[in-house]
Amino acid sequence: MSTDHRPAHPGSPAPGEPPRLWYPRPAAEWLQALPVGNGRLGAMVFGGTDGERLQLNEDTLWAGGPHDYDNPRSLASLPEVRRLVFEERWDEAQSLVDSDLMGVPVKQLQYQTVGDLRLSFPGDGETTGYRRELDLATAVASVEYARGGVRHRREVFASAPDQVIVVRLTADAPGAVSFTARLDSPLRSASSSPAPHTVALDGSGDDAQGIAGVLRFRCLVRAVAEGGAVRSVGGELHVQEATAVTLLVSAATNHRDWRGVEEDPGAAAARAAAPVEAAAARPYAELRARHVRDHAALFDRVRLELPVTPAAALPTDERVARFARGEDPHLVALYFAYGRYLLIACSRPGTQPANLQGLWNDLTDPPWGGKYTININTEMNYWPAAPANLLECWEPLFGLLDDLAVAGARTARAMYGARGWVAHHNTDLWRGTAPVDGAFWGMWPTGGAWLALSVWEHHRFTGDEAKLRERYPVLAGAARFFLDCLVEDPETGELVTCPSISPENAHHPGPGGSLCAGPAMDNQILGDLFEATAASAELLCVDEELVKEVRAARERLAPMRIGELGQLQEWREDWDAIAPERGHRHVSHLYGLHPGGRITRRGTPELFEAARTTLELRGDAGTGWSLGWKINFWARLEDGARSHKLLADQLTPERTAPNLFDLHPPFQIDGNFGATAGICEWLVQSHTGEIHLLPALPPALPEGSVRGLLARGGFEVGLIWRGGALAGAELLSRAGRRARVRTAGEVAVSCDGRPVESVRPEDGVVEFETAAGRVYLLSPA
Template identity: 40%
Template sequence: MSRTLNFIFVWLLTCLASQSCSDKQEVMVNQVPMNWQYDIPAAKYWESLPIGTGRFGAMIPGATDLEVIPFNDETLWTGGPYNPNNPEGPKTLKKIREHAFARNWVDATKESWKLASIPQSVQYYQPMGRLNLSMAGHELAKVNGYSRSLNMDSALVKIDYQIDGVKYSREIFASYPDQVIVIRLTADKKEQINLSSWFTSLQPSATTRIANNEVIMEGSTIFEKKGEDILPPQMKWQSKVKIIPEGGTLSADGNKLVLANADAVTLILAGATNWVSWNDISADEKKRCDDYLSNVSKLSYNELLKRHLDDYCPLFAACRIDLGPDSDPLMTTTQSMQAIREGSIDPAYEARYFQYGRYLMLAGARENTLAFNNHNMWLNDLDGRWRGRWTLNINIQECYWPVESTHLPRINESLLLFVENLAEAGKRTAKELYGCRGWCAHHGTDVWFNTAPTDGDPLHATYPIAGMWLMQQLYEHYRYNPNVDYLQRIYPLLKGAAEFCLDFLVKDPVTGYMVTCPASSPENSFIDDKGNNVSISLGSSGDIQIARNLLRNYIEAAEILNTDTELSNQSATILEQLPPHQIGGFGQLQEWIYDFKESEVTHRHMSHLWAAYPDDDITFRKTPELAEAVKVVLQRRGDINMGWSGAWKINQHARLEEADEAYSILHKMLTDISIHPNAEDSQITPSFEGNQAIQGITAGIAEMLMQSHSSEISLLPALPKQWKNGAVAGFRARDGFDIDLAWDNGTLTKAIIKANYDKPCRIRTKTPIKVFSAGKEMNVTSLDENLIKFDAKAGEKYLITVK
């Protein structure tokens, strides 16, 4: 075992030991090693292994002779601050509503095009550079015993191989506390490290130079693209790599640094931009980059590694899962994927897939960074999928679904910072485009926080309630940890969203309901009574469900904080005037205010099921008839769409406690490539670009094992037969409860519930249970079959066993 691996092994044992307790009531979780492992280098970009600091990321291919590492900064975009709002917005809004009130959906749709952003689309997310590492004589044909792996437990990429009896090792990690990427090359014999290092970039403006054993590159972004609206570049960036050799000689050769006959070498990669916020680019990117390097350049590799592990490991280890043992620990990840495609069941792979969603969140979003980008901060071209935008009509929200339940609450800070910027920009859009108070956002945005309708077509562009949906996710953080200080912090955002909601809602003269108008059901369309395919109506079901949730949350927050009584009362009045849920002619939950004929029955979006998940306004116990209508929608939509759509369906089925249906989709998605295929997608590694769903699947697995909506904790609500035995530790439930649980032969055996607040605790199980506190059985209240209640005290742990 290498010195570094031994160091990590000892560190992880210490980390896990610190989380354990001598109390014999603890749930033991035999989690398999969280590794993706391969026996060949990556042949294309998305076969590489992702690492990230939350802001600064790289993809590691693992080549032996010429390693090309693309790296990115989440804030590097084309253009600069701009106002995207059409000044004719209020006049256009009036015309749209006139058409909609007259049930002229064709002209309402046509008029909605005029609300479009200026320019029509968001700016482009951009790659920063590529670090090139040349190891002459290390051609793959000469290599024996090649392996590359991503250890999710430590967030460490490792590459090993042998040439002519010498073992070469490479270790790479991205440090959140130091905001740099660290690369370590070693050999088991002296003077064997020979390396050339240089930068390249896809940015035409990039220039490079050598200074102080550092390669330095800086530039701006592209400023033109055929047929596209790209604003003049205002972004500036710089990247540096510092080379710290152990032995050998280091010299410059043009814009390269050449290392000869070293025993080992550490490279430290940094990058920065001048972005500060949605309307501020006043930062000094050179000073930022200098600071990143100067802060760490005197630290040893092991010191850098320890700082990384001290930060990362407790966060990742906070939630552990055991769905079953490795059937063959020697299989590569690619071999496991192929076996699954051929019908094998691999619970260990499923556990790793669950944890991959958590790993990616930690790599792509942290405190003081922007939100996780559903199209990823990892990018190796000038286009990006959908320009690399944040998509706000399901995708970014789905990325955050597992954050609370799987014990990553600190990542909520990234979404909060993102929404704070979005709301500032969105105030301008609410006022200038709609004449409303508060703030709003539509379906896609960039780093300049374009909150106008982007991409033109109202089918997707006209979605002014995206900000309201984001507030639901931020409010969920309060639900899981009911801390009044946090509620106070998000209250201005919540109030602004509620003000926009109240001003944007309008009374429909035909039905008398308060409705959104214009309204779409994201990216879907319907057939009007004249056979026209149209997308704009009023009061679409998804809009109303989100508005209902927002106003309820706002009323609750205002009451808790004892503020804004008038606005709260207004919200309560409007809440009673929203359209109810409706059931259509097929028995389905209706998608629009009328039971329109669907243009595409199997459409990937299911926004009208929002009330069933992520909200809990519809459940099969509270509203059984509506829950049946949700089932009909799922049946009619089918399972043909995977990706983020399939992940949403897993969560929907889990809420309905349909274990077989949830698992059926899950198993298909374990090796799914993309809902939107691309030539660069990987078939040999778990997809996280084209799939856009891993976090949603992580949330779905958690939802199958534990739910906490509707003021009760449900243990093993949708446990599939494929997970016969298992355990989890570190789940979180709403109202501030921590949950560990274990099961055997498909039946709950034990659970530990820790209360962080004085709260009533309601527990639902499939079999009768007993509750113990401090070794003594408690008297509990039976509320329903296998539903009990007791009063929990902050700081206390409660043991649940089967009667």
């Protein structure tokens, strides 16, 4: 199946060319700089001509240290809080929650920057022919310009195989590369010259919230020069008259795990030195080739092609400023590729998960601490992992779940007297699981349950029974907690969470106006959790009694309800019309539409229309991540025009930075990942037990192709569409399961040039058996 399109305009990027961000000037501020990362190490590259700045991050550099946030008064006060909530004495309940149930301290700890590598170049004069770019296919950022008759080039990449950031400086004249390099940091730190070709920065994470900073870090920079001279003096690296220089940048901390740090005082230094020593033994060409191969093995799996217009030749920030005009459909493909690039760059097996800013942060106390906010943001970070064919990049989230299942068991016992484990709306490097930030935001016990559903979702996409067996205890532990902690509503007899909230929204004015029992989102998540636990246990032939318990509890959960306005109710009571914020950024009660799958056009048509009404009432306004979620909502409603309109709302200078980072504002990376997942939903949906091709194709994108998307059931999908209609599809069966495919028109199925026996249970649906490893072609009949 050919996926080629011809270029629409001379000078525009031709189809098949690597997707690139590019700019005709250096970055003047952080949101103009370009990100590179290997999951653990990150850098923002500014691309200056008088000097270069690389702002550096290492994913375990956080403030504070291991800490038990659990409030010792929680368990004794919990029954009284529940009584007050059921009696709708919310302000009194909030006062008690804030004093006795909130974590101690009430704030968790923050992610912190390592600091900056700064290069200073001699000379001055006019600069010409400047170009700064990020090649998404190679994950190499580059800068090129001419000054004084010499053309200079720099390349920067963060290598996962070699665990260093590599900076390569070259010129087209011998002996033309000279600079001074130094490291600095806003944290407590000191620079030194530990070796003739090396500078070092040693420092420590901050104390915060009354908790001592226990993390120590070292950052190293070594110069490997071709020609010229290199010396390190007083924490500065001086390179003179080289023809080419490779800088190897490493950073590490003494972090061991969420329970503590390494006792060896030289742990950080040894960890930082080892990759530099190994990388210095390899020539630059080999370092680059190893990096590109490693990145391409992930990035090249998926390619979205959309028509190229003259607007595609413009610098990236200018493309964003003009996108609303409808002249640049190709920007959608670039933004999609960038979302996949960012997930590869900030989440790799063995690293910390992507946080609120992914990996990149230039502050010692970033917005919301740069933490893991698990009432939407962390989950949203990983929505593209499966459909965009980056399953390996999902692995850090499962590592987080393993930690939370242990830390959260402590909170479950101390706060609720329960089995299993719980995590509320936030966690950090030290895996805090108690409620934090205040009752209005933090009294939500369902964050861990939502994260745990990733275990089942991974199995739905892959069929990997070994992984499911390995991770099943996390899922079962989350279910056991709620079996112990759900309480019976005294009026209805329904099983409900109490106390809880509908994340960050209020049903009544007043300080306690967010507290409630059994909000719709909780009931939806717990319905999915109980069903996923039961299905997993049955598949693995374990926990027969648990299966009975969760199935029985699921039947007693409060059902979804439709309110007087025709909307899906956010709470069990019909409070939506009187809620203080009709247009609130969170639309938590539509979890069942997305990412859940219990609200569907064909399965639950009344709830489906109620979800649409809810979105109409809420409106299209929102923060960056909120728009990202709404892109997915409207895609699930099979309204590609409205979903695309919301992407256009996001792709504006107010919501998207010059470097394409999503703006809340300020920067939060979840909006990038949410939109990337939403584009997948336009093209392939598989949450209802069938593969729906082009379910929400925007009319603004009538021509295009994609290859490599994943669908539940173990399928890899490629598509071509023309005139807004499917022109052909390929399904690679990875698991050998029966395929059920829905299309707008009838299709014929073939494999290896021969027709495949199929059945057609309804118009536009075809079912057929598949064999693992075989490719099936679907052609319009």
